[in-house]
Amino acid sequence: MKKLFISMPMERGLQDSDIFKAKAEAESIVGENVEIMDLYDQVVQGENPLERLSISIGLLAKADIAYFGGGWKQSTKCVIENLCAVKYGIITIESN
16 A cells, blocks of 8 residues: 655644545545555654654655645745655645
8 A cells, every 4th residue: 555645834734624635636646545644743743844844754755655735835844845755756746
């Protein structure tokens, strides 16, 4: 089963509807069920934004698919995650 990394601005908050949308889009693209990675508890442990980003990128490295949604282009963290995903060949889904 492929692992799904969801990237959205932290200020916005991740809603259940966001998770269902990301999962459905990812499953449609890869043609199989995906496992949503539990990121929140690990990423919020970082003491500052750069440390949280480093934790996030470490988790992204374990993903097969990365979903970017909910205003991700306005978030420095999400943009950097997107660049990493694209450069390292992780399947990316970019949503608004």
